Amino acid sequence: MSIPSIVVHGGSGEIPASIRKTDVKMKYLDAMKSALDEGYGMLKNGASALEGVMMAVQILEDCELFNAGKGSVFTVKGEHEMDAAVMDGKNLEAGAVAGVQGIKNPVRLAGDIMEHSPYVFLAGREAEEYARRREFEFMPASYFHTEFRANQWKKTRGSGEMQLDHSSDDDDQQGTVGSVAVDEKGNLAVATSTGGMTNKAWGRIGDSPLIGAGTYANNKTCAVSCTGHGEYFIRGVIAYDVSCRMEYGEASLEEAAEKAINDRLKNLGGEGGLIAVDARGNIAMPFNSEGMYRGMKNEHRTFTQIL
Amino acid sequence: MSIPSIVVHGGSGEIPASIRKTDVKMKYLDAMKSALDEGYGMLKNGASALEGVMMAVQILEDCELFNAGKGSVFTVKGEHEMDAAVMDGKNLEAGAVAGVQGIKNPVRLAGDIMEHSPYVFLAGREAEEYARRREFEFMPASYFHTEFRANQWKKTRGSGEMQLDHSSDDDDQQGTVGSVAVDEKGNLAVATSTGGMTNKAWGRIGDSPLIGAGTYANNKTCAVSCTGHGEYFIRGVIAYDVSCRMEYGEASLEEAAEKAINDRLKNLGGEGGLIAVDARGNIAMPFNSEGMYRGMKNEHRTFTQIL
Numbered sequence: 013m014s015i016p017s018i019v020v021h022g023g024s025g026e027i028p029a030s031i032r033k034t035d036v037k038m039k040y041l042d043a044m045k046s047a048l049d050e051g052y053g054m055l056k057n058g059a060s061a062l063e064g065v066m067m068a069v070q071i072l073e074d075c076e077l078f079n080a081g082k083g084s085v086f087t088v089k090g091e092h093e094m095d096a097a098v099m100d101g102k103n104l105e106a107g108a109v110a111g112v113q114g115i116k117n118p119v120r121l122a123g124d125i126m127e128h129s130p131y132v133f134l135a136g137r138e139a140e141e142y143a144r145r146r147e148f149e150f151m152p153a154s155y156f157h158t159e160f161r162a163n164q165w166k167k168t169r170g171s172g173e174m175q176l177d178h179s180s181d182d183d184d185q186q187g188t189v190g191s192v193a194v195d196e197k198g199n200l201a202v203a204t205s206t207g208g209m210t211n212k213a214w215g216r217i218g219d220s221p222l223i224g225a226g227t228y229a230n231n232k233t234c235a236v237s238c239t240g241h242g243e244y245f246i247r248g249v250i251a252y253d254v255s256c257r258m259e260y261g262e263a264s265l266e267e268a269a270e271k272a273i274n275d276r277l278k279n280l281g282g283e284g285g286l287i288a289v290d291a292r293g294n295i296a297m298p299f300n301s302e303g304m305y306r307g308m309k310n311e312h313r314t315f316t317q318i319l
Numbered sequence: 320m321s322i323p324s325i326v327v328h329g330g331s332g333e334i335p336a337s338i339r340k341t342d343v344k345m346k347y348l349d350a351m352k353s354a355l356d357e358g359y360g361m362l363k364n365g366a367s368a369l370e371g372v373m374m375a376v377q378i379l380e381d382c383e384l385f386n387a388g389k390g391s392v393f394t395v396k397g398e399h400e401m402d403a404a405v406m407d408g409k410n411l412e413a414g415a416v417a418g419v420q421g422i423k424n425p426v427r428l429a430g431d432i433m434e435h436s437p438y439v440f441l442a443g444r445e446a447e448e449y450a451r452r453r454e455f456e457f458m459p460a461s462y463f464h465t466e467f468r469a470n471q472w473k474k475t476r477g478s479g480e481m482q483l484d485h486s487s488d489d490d491d492q493q494g495t496v497g498s499v500a501v502d503e504k505g506n507l508a509v510a511t512s513t514g515g516m517t518n519k520a521w522g523r524i525g526d527s528p529l530i531g532a533g534t535y536a537n538n539k540t541c542a543v544s545c546t547g548h549g550e551y552f553i554r555g556v557i558a559y560d561v562s563c564r565m566e567y568g569e570a571s572l573e574e575a576a577e578k579a580i581n582d583r584l585k586n587l588g589g590e591g592g593l594i595a596v597d598a599r600g601n602i603a604m605p606f607n608s609e610g611m612y613r614g615m616k617n618e619h620r621t622f623t624q625i626l
Contacts, residue, residue, distance in 0.1 A: 110524075133523065137443070142521040214436070222531075243438060249559040259563075261568065
C-alpha cells in the first residue's frame with residue numbers, strides 16, 4: 013500500500029508583474045487546486061494513478077488560463093494545434109497525439125490511442141480521423157479563441173519570432189500542463205498536454221507528446237512531466253533521464269530530478285522544469301526558469317506555488 | 320584521434336526463404352556495402368560523422384530494396400509517408416521529420432531542420448511546406464511506387480492488419496534504414512529513415528524520428544539507430560536507454576546495447592535490433608528478431624550480414 017499523492021504543473025518561465033498581484037495569482041493557484049482536489053479525491057476512492065492524472069489534466073485543459081485545450085496559443089496560421097501524452101507506469105503502456113485541432117480534451121485522445129489503437133503516437137489530420145471514428149467531442153474554432161491568446165499572437169506575429177511559455181513580460185503567457193501521481197497500489201502515471209508555442213510553424217512538435225522527452229512513467233522509478241522550451245527537453249530526453257539516473261545511477265528521485273534540470277538541461281542552454289513522483293510518494297518539482305506553476309496534494313498537505 | 324568506423328542497418332525481422340538465396344541475398348549485402356564504402360570514404364577524407372551517416376542513409380533511401388525513401392511501404396490510403404531523424408553527438412543537436420510525402424531524401428530534410436529551423440521536430444503537410452521553402456526536391460508518387468510494396472500492401476489491405484518489417488513470410492518485406500559513425504575527431508552521429516509500417520493508418524509515427532526512442536547520439540557515450548516494432552522502442556526509449564546504461568550504469572557499449580535489446584525491449588514483448596558505436600570505435604549490433612540487415616566498415620574490415 014502506498015499513500016496516494018498527485019502533482020500538477022501549469023507551465024514555467026518568467027512570471028510577469030501582473031501575475032504576482034494577489035488577485036490574479038489566486039486565479040492560477042485556485043485552478044491548480046481544483047485539479048489537485050479532483051484528482052486526489054479519485055485516488056482516495058481507489059482510482060488508478062492513470063485515471064487521476066488524466067482527470068487533473070482534463071480540468072486544466074478546460075481552464076482557459078493555461079496553454080492546453082481551451083487556452084491553447086495560436087499557431088502562425090492563427091489556428092490551435094494541440095499535443096498530449098499519457099503513460100502508465102504499471103505496464104509502460106503509452107499513448108500520444110500531436111498537431112490536432114478541434115479536440116476538446118487531447119489528453120483523453122492520448123488515453124484512447126493507448127487503449128484502443130495498435131499504435132502509440134498519432135499526428136495531424138489523420139489523428140483527427142481516428143478521433144472522429146472513436147466519437148470524440150470536437151469544438152468549433154470559437155471555443156479555442158481566447159482574447160488574451162489572440163493578442164499575444166498578434167504581437168508575436170509581425171516579429172517573426174516564436175514565444176515560449178512565459179518568455180516575455182506579457183501578462184498572458186501561460187504554459188503547458190501536466191500531472192503525475194501515485195495511487196494506493198503504488199502504481200505511477202503521467203499525463204501532459206499543451207498548445208505548444210505561440211506563432212509556431214511547419215507542424216512543429218514539442219517535447220510534451222514524446223515519450224521519454226516531456227512525459228515518462230515507470231513504477232520501478234518515477235513518473236515525470238516536463239514544461240519549458242521543448243526543443244531542449246527533446247535533445248536532453250529529460251523525462252527518461254530522470255528515470256535512468258534512478259535505475260542505473262541509484263540516485264534518489266530528488267537528486268535525479270534536480271540533475272536532469274540543473275545539470276543536463278542547463279548545460280544544453282535550456283530553460284524549464286518538471287514535476288516527478290516515485291512509488292513511495294516522494295515528490296520533486298525542480299525548475300531553472302524564474303517560476304513554475306505547480307502544486308501537490310497528499311493526505312498531509314496541499315501546496316500550490318508559482319515563484 | 321579516433322579510428323573512423325561506420326555501421327548501417329536495413330531493417331530487422333523474419334528473413335524469408337527467398338532472401339536466403341545467394342543471388343537475392345547478395346543484392347542486399349551489396350547495397351549495404353555501397354552505403355558503407357561511400358560513408359567510410361568520406362570519413363577517411365576528413366568528413367564529420369554526421370556527413371558520413373547522412374550519406375550512407377541517403378544511399379539506402381535511394382535503393383528500392385529498403386523501406387525508406389524510394390522503397391517506402393504503402394499506408395492504408397495507398398500513399399507513402401516517411402519519417403527520419405539525425406543527431407550530432409558533438410553538441411546534441413538534432414532534427415527530425417514525420418509523415419512527409421514526396422520528399423526524395425527525408426534524411427536530408429531532418430538535417431536541414433536541425434541546421435536551419437528553430438525547431439527539432441516537424442510533421443505532416445506543414446513540414447512539406449518547410450521543405451518547399453528550403454527548396455527540397457519533391458518526387459511524384461510514381462517514384463515511390465514499387466511493384467513489390469504495392470503487392471505487399473494489397474495483401475495486407477483486406478486483412479485490416481499492419482505488417483511490420485519482415486513480419487511475414489513475404490519476400491518483399493524490408494526495413495527501416497539507419498547509420499551510426501565515429502569520425503577521426505571522435506565525434507559520433509546517427510541518422511535513421513523509414514517508410515513506417517505497411518498499411519499504417521491515422522498518421523502513425525514510429526520510433527525512428529523520435530530522439531531517444533529510435534535515434535540518439537552523444538560523444539560521451541554512443542550513437543544508436545534502432546529497427547523493429549516501433550511502438551515497443553518508443554515505450555522502452557531504447558536508444559537513450561543504451562546511452563544511460565553507459566553514462567549512469569558504467570556499462571560497456573556492448574553490455575548496454577545487449578541489455579537494451581535482450582532485457583528491456585524483450586521484457587516489453589518487442590522485437591527488433593539496433594546498431595551502436597562509441598568514440599573508441601567499438602561496435603554493437605544486437606537483435607532479438609530472426610535477422611537484421613546490417614554491416615560495418617573500418618580500416619581493418621568490412622562486414623555485412625543478414626542472419
